[in-house]
Amino acid sequence: AQSVAQPEDQVNVAEGNPLTVKCTYSVSGNPYLFWYVQYPNRGLQFLLKYITGDNLVKGSYGFEAEFNKSQTSFHLKKPSALVSDSALYFCAVRDNAGAGSYQLTFGKGTKLSVIP
Amino acid sequence: NAGVMQNPRHLVRRRGQEARLRCSPMKGHSHVYWYRQLPEEGLKFMVYLQKENIIDESGMPKERFSAEFPKEGPSILRIQQVVRGDSAAYFCASSLGQGAHEQYFGPGTRLTVT
Numbered sequence: 001a002q003s004v005a006q007p008e009d010q011v012n013v014a015e016g017n018p019l020t021v022k023c024t025y026s027v028s029g030n031p032y033l034f035w036y037v038q039y040p041n042r043g044l045q046f047l048l049k050y051i052t053g054d055n056l057v058k059g060s061y062g063f064e065a066e067f068n069k070s071q072t073s074f075h076l077k078k079p080s081a082l083v084s085d086s087a088l089y090f091c092a093v094r095d096n097a098g099a100g101s102y103q104l105t106f107g108k109g110t111k112l113s114v115i116p
Numbered sequence: 117n118a119g120v121m122q123n124p125r126h127l128v129r130r131r132g133q134e135a136r137l138r139c140s141p142m143k144g145h146s147h148v149y150w151y152r153q154l155p156e157e158g159l160k161f162m163v164y165l166q167k168e169n170i171i172d173e174s175g176m177p178k179e180r181f182s183a184e185f186p187k188e189g190p191s192i193l194r195i196q197q198v199v200r201g202d203s204a205a206y207f208c209a210s211s212l213g214q215g216a217h218e219q220y221f222g223p224g225t226r227l228t229v230t
Contacts, residue, residue, distance in 0.1 A: 004158075034218060043120070043207055043221040044159070090158055102172065102214045104149070106158035 002027040002095050006107035013081045014115050021076040021110045023091030032094040033074040034104065035065055037087045044090060050074060061085070081114045088112075118143065120210050120222035121190075128228045129198050137193040137225045141210030148191045149219055150183060153205040165191060198229045 003026045013019045025031055032051055036044040048059025055067045065076045074091060088111050092104045121140040129135050141148050146167055151159040161175040165185040176183065180198075185191040195202055205226050209219035 036221070041226075043122075043223040044209075046218050046220060049218050102147075102149075102164050103161045103175070104151075104159075104209075104219060105161070106151075108156075108158045 002031075002093050002103075002105045004091050004093050004105055004107035006089075006091055006110045008110050009108075010111045010113065012113045012115060015083055016080050019078050019081045019085070019112065019114070021089050021091075021112060023074045023076065023107060024072050025074060025091070025093040026072060027093055027095040030096045031074075032096055033065075033067060034092040034094070035059065035063070035074075035076050036090045036092060036106075038090065038109070039087050047076070047089075081112075083114045083116050086112055086114045120208055120220055122208050122222035122225050124225060125223060126226050126228070128230060130230055131199055132197050135195040135198050135202070135227055137195075137206050137208075137227070139191040139193070139208030139210075139222060141191070141208075142220055145210035145212055145220075147211045147213060147217075148185050149209045149211075150191075150193050151207045151209065153207060153224070155204075159207060162193075195227075198227070200229050203227055203229045 005024045034049045035047040038044050047063050048057050050057045050067045058064045063078050067074050088109045090109050091107045123138050148165045150162040153159045163176050163183045164172040180196045182194045205224045207224045208222045211217040211219045
């Protein structure tokens with residue numbers, strides 16, 4: 001079985017400061033990892049993914065994420081937060097093999113508030 | 117290039133009625149997924165379909181729920197005899213393929229059962 005944990009329900013950060021949204025995962029095989037963002041009453045927008053290779057992945061809107069296999073983590077980061085980054089962020093995992101290899105399993109989400 | 121389309125965006129049904137939710141995948145995508153989002157929770161996988169085939173329905177409730185993706189037309193998620201607990205946002209996603217391919221999500225259908 002695969003699972004995702006986002007330990008923080010809410011993260012507050014001042015505009016211009018760096019931000020980190022945490023994610024840890026569990027899969028039986030090797031993971032495919034994804035970050036999505038959801039604005040109010042909207043669908044999820046894809047930000048970035050880790051499949052293999054370089055542990056630091058760069059994505060849309062200046063976001064990046066670092067894959068750490070030993071800590072089974074995939075934290076989302078941005079060097080300088082914008083007020084427009086305020087939204088709900090979801091981490092998701094997919095096992096690269098087995099019966100769940102096409103199911104995305106999502107964390108419960110982290111609400112990011114960027115304070116002007 | 118249009119994204120994933122879902123309609124209706126909002127649907128109100130009385131208990132016992134049927135709800136039909138439609139999803140048109142992105143152009144060129146033949147893999148469709150349905151997810152349900154309950155308030156204050158993440159998305160839960162329901163079903164994965166390719167054209168005319170249900171590949172994985174392990175997340176679907178055993179009764180009242182069904183899904184199809186016909187050769188022509190949109191994918192349909194059908195909920196018969198709705199109950200208040202079915203109230204949720206239902207999201208459809210599509211992808212080019214399995215595995216490493218990311219899924220692109222539609223805006224969702226918000227179902228309210230009164």
